[in-house]
Amino acid sequence: GQQVMQIPQYQHVQEGEDFTTYCNSSTTLSNIQWYKQRPGGHPVFLIQLVKSGEVKKQKRLTFQFGEAKKNSSLHITATQTTDVGTYFCAGGRNDYKLSFGAGTTVTVRA
C-alpha cells in the first residue's frame, strides 16, 4: 500500500534557527496535507498542496510539493517556542483518503 515516510523523526532546534522536515511517498500523490499536533493535543490542519512544484507560505512556514508529486517539505525560519509539536504530512490517495507519515517531533531550546 501507499507509504509516506517523514524525516527526521526528531528535530531539536535552537530558538531562532531554521530547519526543514521532509516527506516522501513511494507513489505519486494527488495532494499533500500538513498537520500540526501540539504535545497532548490533536492534529490541526495547516495547509494543502495540490499542484506539481507548488510552494505556499504561512508566515515563517514554507511548504513545497515536489515536481513529481512524491515528496514535500516544510521549512520553518527563525524557530520560536510556539513551533513545538509534531508535524505530520499526509498524502492524498486514489481512494480519496489520507496516508499519514510518522511525523517530525520538534523541540526548541531557548
Add this chain to the structure above:
Amino acid sequence: EADIYQTPRYLVIGTGKKITLECSQTMGHDKMYWYQQDPGMELHLIHYSYGVNSTEKGDLSSESTVSRIRTEHFPLTLESARPSHTSQYLCASSEQGQPTDTQYFGPGTRLTVL
C-alpha cells in the same frame, strides 16, 4: 476551530470490559473517520464512514466496531477490551474538498486497558 467532540478524554479500564468511545460533530459533515495513534507514531485509519448507515474498515485491522445512525454521531465500540487496545483514538470529520478532503480532528480519547 472545528466543532468535533470526543468523550471520554481519558479512560482506564480492566481487561474484558465493553467500552464505547463517543464522537460527535456539529458541522454537518458526511464523512467521519477513526484513527488509532500510539505515542510518537503515525495515525492509522481503522474505520470510516461516508454518511448515515455507511461504515467501512480502514487500513489497520481493528477489533473495534462502529455505527453511523445519525450524521453527527460516530461511536466506536470494543466488546472486550484488552491491553493491546491501549492507545489514543482520534475521531475526525471532513468537508467536501478536492482532490482530498481536509480533516478536522477531535481532542482524542486516551485509552488504557489494564
